Amino acid sequence: MTSILLSLSVGSAATLLSLPPGIAVAWILERTRLPGRSLLHTLVLLPLVLPPVVTGYLLLKFFSPKGAVGQQLASLGMPVAFHWLGAVVAAAVVGFPLLVMSVTLAMKGVDPRLETVSKSLGRSGWSTFWRVTLPLCWPGVLAGAVLSFARGLGEFGATIILAHRIPGETETIPLEIYAALDAPGGEEQIGGLVGASIAICIACVFAARALDSWHRRRLELTR
Amino acid sequence: MKFEVDARVQRRSGFSLEAAFTCETGALGIVGPSGSGKSTLLDVLAGVESGGRVALDGRDVSRVRLHRRRVGYVTQDPLLFPHLSVRRNLEYGAGAEGVVDVAGALGIAHLLDRMPRHLSGGERRRAALARAVAVKPEILLLDEPFAGLDERRRREAMSLLDQTRRRFALPMVLVSHLAEEVIALTEWSVRLEAGSVAASGPSASVLRAGETQIDNYFTGCVLGPGLVRVGHVELHAMVPAEASGDVRLACYAHDVLLATGEPQGISARNCIWTMASAVEPAGEAVLVTLATPPVKALVTREAAERLDLSAGKRLVAILKATSIAYLGAA
Amino acid sequence: MKKVAILALLLAFGCRKGDPDARPVVVFAASSLREAVADVAAEWSGKTGIVTHLRYEATSTLARQINHGAAADLFLAADPEWLKSVPTLARFDWLTNRLVCVVPREAGPLDLSKVGTLALANAEVPAGKYARAALERLGRWPPRRVIYGSNVRDVLATVSQGGADAAVVYATDAAVDPAVKVAFVFPEESHPPIRYAVGLLTEHGRALFDALNEPWLREIAARRGFGTPP
Numbered sequence: 001m002t003s004i005l006l007s008l009s010v011g012s013a014a015t016l017l018s019l020p021p022g023i024a025v026a027w028i029l030e031r032t033r034l035p036g037r038s039l040l041h042t043l044v045l046l047p048l049v050l051p052p053v054v055t056g057y058l059l060l061k062f063f064s065p066k067g068a069v070g071q072q073l074a075s076l077g078m079p080v081a082f083h084w085l086g087a088v089v090a091a092a093v094v095g096f097p098l099l100v101m102s103v104t105l106a107m108k109g110v111d112p113r114l115e116t117v118s119k120s121l122g123r124s125g126w127s128t129f130w131r132v133t134l135p136l137c138w139p140g141v142l143a144g145a146v147l148s149f150a151r152g153l154g155e156f157g158a159t160i161i162l163a164h165r166i167p168g169e170t171e172t173i174p175l176e177i178y179a180a181l182d183a184p185g186g187e188e189q190i191g192g193l194v195g196a197s198i199a200i201c202i203a204c205v206f207a208a209r210a211l212d213s214w215h216r217r218r219l220e221l222t223r
Numbered sequence: 224m225k226f227e228v229d230a231r232v233q234r235r236s237g238f239s240l241e242a243a244f245t246c247e248t249g250a251l252g253i254v255g256p257s258g259s260g261k262s263t264l265l266d267v268l269a270g271v272e273s274g275g276r277v278a279l280d281g282r283d284v285s286r287v288r289l290h291r292r293r294v295g296y297v298t299q300d301p302l303l304f305p306h307l308s309v310r311r312n313l314e315y316g317a318g319a320e321g322v323v324d325v326a327g328a329l330g331i332a333h334l335l336d337r338m339p340r341h342l343s344g345g346e347r348r349r350a351a352l353a354r355a356v357a358v359k360p361e362i363l364l365l366d367e368p369f370a371g372l373d374e375r376r377r378r379e380a381m382s383l384l385d386q387t388r389r390r391f392a393l394p395m396v397l398v399s400h401l402a403e404e405v406i407a408l409t410e411w412s413v414r415l416e417a418g419s420v421a422a423s424g425p426s427a428s429v430l431r432a433g434e435t436q437i438d439n440y441f442t443g444c445v446l447g448p449g450l451v452r453v454g455h456v457e458l459h460a461m462v463p464a465e466a467s468g469d470v471r472l473a474c475y476a477h478d479v480l481l482a483t484g485e486p487q488g489i490s491a492r493n494c495i496w497t498m499a500s501a502v503e504p505a506g507e508a509v510l511v512t513l514a515t516p517p518v519k520a521l522v523t524r525e526a527a528e529r530l531d532l533s534a535g536k537r538l539v540a541i542l543k544a545t546s547i548a549y550l551g552a553a
Numbered sequence: 554m555k556k557v558a559i560l561a562l563l564l565a566f567g568c569r570k571g572d573p574d575a576r577p578v579v580v581f582a583a584s585s586l587r588e589a590v591a592d593v594a595a596e597w598s599g600k601t602g603i604v605t606h607l608r609y610e611a612t613s614t615l616a617r618q619i620n621h622g623a624a625a626d627l628f629l630a631a632d633p634e635w636l637k638s639v640p641t642l643a644r645f646d647w648l649t650n651r652l653v654c655v656v657p658r659e660a661g662p663l664d665l666s667k668v669g670t671l672a673l674a675n676a677e678v679p680a681g682k683y684a685r686a687a688l689e690r691l692g693r694w695p696p697r698r699v700i701y702g703s704n705v706r707d708v709l710a711t712v713s714q715g716g717a718d719a720a721v722v723y724a725t726d727a728a729v730d731p732a733v734k735v736a737f738v739f740p741e742e743s744h745p746p747i748r749y750a751v752g753l754l755t756e757h758g759r760a761l762f763d764a765l766n767e768p769w770l771r772e773i774a775a776r777r778g779f780g781t782p783p
Contacts, residue, residue: 065715
């Protein structure tokens with residue numbers, strides 16, 4: 001049971017953590033003409049295709065407790081490697097491509113000329129985003145968040161390498177299932193976890209699709 | 224409003240805009256065939272696009288970003304915010320104050336609490352105009368606002384725009400490819416062709432000069448308000464008060480009437496005895512070249528036979544003052 | 554031309570299959586035996602000319618793989634109990650080890666009651682089982698915060714990477730990683746005796762199986778810090 005709650009907490013934290021940068025990156029890719037966009041796009045898509053253990057390894061190198069970043073974070077009370085935050089970061093990173101792709105798609109549905117009109121009426125880019133763009137595409141953004149939540153929830157490789165298995169802290173559903181499979185007689189006990197995992201994922205996929213349709217219907221009304 | 228514009232935009236597709244003009248007017252028209260860069264020029268004036276220099280009433284606004292320019296930008300598509308009611312759309316730029324007034328002036332006060340998707344096309348256009356006016360902009364910029372409207376609705380829309388502009392005392396720039404609208408609503412026009420200014424002047428002349436009927440171009444010297452000397456004759460012409468010295472003039476060949484004797488009690492101000500130096504067929508009609516003023520007259524074949532026109536014949540050339548357009552200083 | 558190529562391929566494969574003695578000997582060994590078995594296998598291959606394939610993982614993981622059909626000729630387990638869980642043709646006890654607590658090299662003296670984060674092997678891994686027994690016996694169970702590793706080397710790496718304050722590993726492991734040092738050695742009576750047992754899984758491995766039992770190879774292994782059973 002703890003691993004289910006832990007999975008939900010890690011997943012939620014990961015999604016919340018990745019929403020602001022995810023939306024920002026989608027904005028840069030979709031609405032600006034900054035140089036280096038295609039490099040950014042490639043970097044963002046990497047966790048989608050990189051083997052998760054490689055992602056985990058790279059994250060461990062970056063957040064290593066012996067390295068500058070790791071020590072700085074530890075002194076701020078936010079250690080990542082070998083801690084709960086590590087599970088959150090691993091989940092956030094592997095879910096990030098899905099989030100950005102969904103948000104980009106959602107933004108594509110908003111007529112950029114509406115944003116131009118908003119600016120002509122005196123609103124800055126920031127204000128335009130909050131008052132025009134986001135209100136018109138938030139169901140699509142939410143769909144992306146749900147997908148990225150589901151993906152992060154299921155992450156094993158990156159989590160085990162960056163955060164390791166710490167019961168009560170980083171032992172999410174996949175980690176507990178894996179450990180149980182190794183232990184003698186453990187296989188009988190994982191039925192509930194497997195079921196919970198499947199149920200959560202089905203719920204997420206349904207939710208994402210429903211939000212997507214809603215998003216599209218809302219845009220239709222604006223034509 | 225005084226416009227000092229030197230717009231330069233280079234597009235990757237190869238199109239480039241290099242339009243420079245200066246004028247002072249309350250209603251400016253931008254005309255030209257499709258693809259000539261009219262909308263791009265409007266975008267530069269609005270600040271949607273940057274490139275070159277734009278000074279309004281002496282203030283250089285070239286570097287001012289769009290959301291800091293106080294422009295009322297109305298596109299061909301009304302582009303009302305679909306998730307906001309009409310009221311909220313109008314309040315978007317400038318807050319609730321004065322919104323009811325503007326809505327009333329544009330006849331949409333009863334629609335304030337509806338959502339844009341429940342408005343008709345015409346109502347949406349009015350709402351978009353109201354929204355632009357509500358922010359009390361320094362200038363109103365409209366891109367093909369009457370495109371796609373049928374005759375009756377176009378007249379209504381034109382009249383509404385004219386009233387609105389005068390009522391709120393807003394300088395206006397109007398982009399259109401339809402000559403009558405521009406002439407009716409603007410004082411000064413700039414004609415673009417392939418990205419550069421082909422002509423700049425009072426709307427009537429700029430627009431007439433673009434058309435295909437045989438044009439007569441000649442020069443004259445200003446003698447006084449509305450009076451020019453062309454060769455050794457004096458003509459009444461549509462020359463603005465501030466013009467002086469040598470000026471360029473034009474008129475259509477079909478606007479030149481011919482008579483065998485001086486007409487009595489006619490409204491035209493110019494009746495000049497002259498001689499036909501050449502008479503030649505021009506399609507179904509006949510083109511008569513006159514000595515003074517140095518213009519050609521286009522008459523029907525039947526008229527040419529009735530008047531027995533031939534080279535060397537003495538004739539009276541009749542021209543209304545309004546038929547002679549002023550094209551600028553020579 | 555194609556026919557010649559196909560024939561050549563068949564000959565090449567055929568030749569390989571034709572000589573069963575030339576097939577490499579596959580050895581599954583507990584992770585803590587990594588260096589010792591590498592030394593031993595190199596020595597033996599040098600003498601006999603037979604190639605060995607070595608795989609190192611937690612004893613429990615290897616046992617599971619064998620039971621699921623993984624092809625191995627010898628199984629070197631860190632716990633005789635695990636060896637019993639796989640079908641063997643023959644077996645003997647090979648080496649012993651001690652259980653220690655390691656800390657990062659630069660750390661101060663260790664007070665087990667004040668350790669913040671402890672790295673241990675998973676419960677089914679022999680090192681994990683020994684560690685729990687020892688900690689319980691010393692009254693230090695459960696620890697405040699545990700990071701589990703899938704094998705004893707993973708646990709070792711956790712400390713040297715800075716993820717834990719201390720770890721319970723074998724004495725021989727501590728020698729392998731220069732970034733850690735032994736804080737103390739668990740008394741032998743605090744845990745079941747640590748015995749490495751060798752199991753023969755197929756006849757193909759008999760030559761190496763017998764050789765491992767001989768003193769010369771045992772000594773090579775012992776050089777890495779292992780003891781021999783009484």
